[in-house]
Amino acid sequence: MGAYKQMSGDTELKRLVFPERILSSLLSIHLHPISQSQDATKFCFTGANPMSPDCIKISGANEDTVESEIVNPTSELEALVKTELPQLNEALTCYLRSNLSTKGNLNLVQSLENITDFKVNFTKASGEETKYLDLSGCRCKPSHRVCTVTGGQVIQFFGQVSTVTDRCMYSLLEPVDSSGFILLAAFEDRRSLIMTFLDRLDLVLPSSNNTISLETSGRVRVNGQIQTVGTQATEVHGVLLSSNEAGVTLEILNTAISVVNVSIFFDGSSAYITVPDGAPLQGLCGNANDPAYLPTVTAASQSKLGCNKMPRKGNLLVNSTAGIERCSLLKSDAFGACHRKVPVEPHILSCNNTLSSYPMVDNLQCQFFEAYAQVCKQQYHRLGRLEVFAADNQTYCQNHTCNANEFCGESGLRKTSCLCRAIFAAEYKLKNTLGDPPTCQDGSASISLIGCLLEENDIDHSMLHLRDETCKGERDSETHLVTFNYNSSNTCGTEIQGNESFVVFKNRIGIDKPLNNSIITRSNFQFDFTCVYRQPDLKTLTFQVKSGSVTRQVVSQAQNYTLLMQAYVDSARTQLLEPGTELELNQQVWIQLTTDGLDANAVKMVTQSCWVTKDSSPNDTLRYDLIIDGCPNLQDGTVEIDGNGLGKDNYFLFRMFQFLNSTNFYLHCNVTLCAKPQCAPVSCKDMLYILITGMRETIHSVFFCLVQAGLRQGSQQKT
Incomplete structure (x- = not known):
């Protein structure tokens, strides 16, 4: 009226x-x-x-x-x-x-x-x-309606408030009777495991198969590619785009897309969708032509898989009373110029819904005030002293780009940083770690620390290094992972230790000392990591003499390297024993043991013992030794060893035999890994003299066999 x-x-x-x-x-x-x-x-x-x-x-x-x-x-x-x-x-x-x-x-x-x-x-x-x-108040119907999306709250065209509780995408607005466009809002978690916030707007144009995305950093993407946007409006696929320090504006003025004009403003924290009163549009924003319309809260098909799965328990301690008191300031005289123009109750409710369960950080202490003032400003451009609350200056986190697992917020030092989303970080915090285990391969290692976890702990990645302080980490500009590497050419101070069960490579990530001769520091960071190689298990070769085939078995360790044991019939070790190969008694056979995935400069392999049994069990009581304590069994006289303890592989040879009344036997070997320089090549010289002095009655025959074996290995033996 x-x-x-x-x-x-x-x-x-x-x-x-x-x-x-x-x-x-x-x-x-x-x-x-x-x-x-x-x-x-x-x-x-x-x-x-x-x-x-x-x-x-x-x-x-x-x-x-x-x-x-x-x-x-x-x-x-x-x-x-x-x-x-x-x-x-x-x-x-x-x-x-x-x-x-x-x-x-x-x-x-x-x-x-x-x-x-x-x-x-x-x-x-x-x-x-x-x-x-x-007289203001005489006309009941406004010319335009505004839908406000702030945090995880949607204030609809007629003041109803909806809360988004998962990490899905929802249709905020689309035409009632056509498919000209769909305005989607993506919600993501931040510090809380149970609360989500507006993270991105996607304008989908089905007829041209294009998507325009507005991100919290102020960045605009068109079909995934970054689009440069300035203060002058630019037409992109029939839509006008412009940006300034306050945020990004998207306008739909093309009747082929929408029968009414639609204006969207996104400041990185809150979105404001303005449409004519009575416009035939609807979605989670409501229906601008029907105050009784109740939107269906259903995730859009563009949502990522599993977006509706959220943890059931919260992870934050929140002063709810302080949050609600903060929200009540919206009723103060500071907003008096707006109270009769824009109902304040929906904005207080959306503020309470958030700050009663979430701390007042990351600009939330001001965000709901700015949202209320911005709604007034969208419709009434002359607000006098109220304009001080509107977001006219550079918006929070603008031009601060974070990856999918991060959000822009305040670190402990109140510095704007990319912090970890709560659900992503939960696994690492449970294990009290800052990254995944190292990747170990062939004497080298690589370990990455998660950038947002470093930010949360106020650790400057540029100050970190390995034991060798010249070995710094490299930060990836997109993933924000900080990666440290070492290899055999540059060990970066890696320590190598070993025992009967493992060979261990140890290093440490530390932090530089304070600069400028400071007498204090607030960072005491030390991150130890290791690469562990388990000593190899027993390896077995099965031989069938004359009446059967010869089979080789290759068994891989459940570690970062592989141990092979292979049998050959030639000294060059080029002719593998294949199934069906026939062997004569007293025929020479070469056995090669090889590791794959170890650095020969850092780790050596030693064949400690090899023996044969009549049955498949290595613990069979009927046993014949070929190698004992890394040396040939002197009683056999046909065994020769080459390269034992010198690198990551070695081999030995012996002459075929058989157990009485059996044409089968099983070969077993025990090998160990030795960390350089803690081990030396195996030498059987000392064992030779001990055996000479202990077996005088057979000295000539034993001595002769050992001298012949020593000469074939290229070593000099003396009597």
Whole structure:
């Protein structure tokens, strides 16, 4: 309903026009009884809140005020009023006419919106001059509707509030009767395991198969590729894009995409979607033409798999009382200019829903204030002192790009950083680690620390190094992983240790000493990591002499290297024993043991013992030794060993035999890994002299066999 005041008299001021007030529902405006006294007349109009009407008080008016009534307008009067008040855009259904005459001055005191410094003086009446005033609150329907998405809260066109509780994508807005566009909002977790926040907007244009994405950093992508956007609007696939320090604006003005104009503003924290009142659009933002519309909260098909799976328990300690008290400041006089224009209750509710379960960090102490002020600014550009709350300066985290597992927030030192999302970081925090185990291969190692975990712990990655302080980490610009490497050419201070079960490579990531001769530090970081190689298990070869085939078995360790044992029939070790190969008794066979995946400069392999058994069990009581303590069994006389303990492989040879009454036997070998330089090549020289002195009755035959074996190995033996 329209209500307009018609006055007679001269005024020194221009015509006054009050901005329209947005109401949360369509309510009729009722004229209160005119209150008159000896020196004043008051007119009041009720809106959404009858306890807080819009009033004009005219001081100086008295019993000489002769006429005041509500009148139905004629078409001529409606045209005249709209000429005088061009901001009116709906039909004029009625108006208030008040004919005032007075012998003195009239003072018009405005109490609307609680703006205390508004005062107008009317001079002594002279003649019949009509003045028109637009009383805010008389027109119930606004020209535009705004949907606000802030945090995980959606304030719909008519003030209803929805909460998004998972990490899915939802349709905020799309046409009711067409498929011109779909505006999607992606929500992600931040510090909390159970709460999500707006993370990205995607405008999908199905007809052209294009997607325009607005990210929290202010970056714009078109079909995944970065799009440069400036202050001047640029048309991209029929959509206008522009950006400034406050955020990114996207406008749909193309009727082929939408039958009505749609404006989207995203400041990286909150999104504001403005559409004409009554627009045939709907989604999680509601329906701009139906205040009773209840959107269906269903994840969009573009959502990632498993997005609806969230942990059940929270992980944060929150002062709920402080958060709710903070939200109540939205009722303060600082926002008084907005209270009758934009209902504040939905914004208080969305603020409470967040800060009652989430700490006031990462600009949240201001975000809901800025959102409320921005809604006012979207619709009413002249807000006087309220504009100080609107996000006109550079928005929080703008131009600060984080990866998919991170969000932009405040570190412990109140520095804007990329911090880990709670669900991603939960596994690492449970294990009290800053990264995954090292990758170990062939004497080299690589380990990566997660950048956002370092940020959370206020650790400067550029200050980190291995034991050798010249070995610094490298930070990946996209993943933000900080990676350290060493190899056999540059061990970076790696320590190598070994025992009967393992060979262990040890290193450590530490932090530089404070610069500038500082006597204090707040970082005491030390991260030890190891590469462990398990000593190889027993290896077995099965031989079948004459009457069967010869089979070789290759068994890989469940570690980062492989141990092979292979049998050959030639000294060059090129002809493998294949199934079906026939062997003669006393025929020479070469057995080669090889490791794959070890660095020969750092680790050696030693064949400690080899023996044969009649049955497959290595613990069979019927056993014949070929190698004992790394040396040939002197009692056999056919065994020769080469390269034992010198590198990552070695071999030995012996002559075929068989157990009595059996054509089968099984060969078993025990090998160990030895960390350089802790082990030396196996030498059988000392064993030779011990055996000579202990077996004098067979000295010649034993000595002869050993000398022959020693000569074939290229060593010199003395009697």
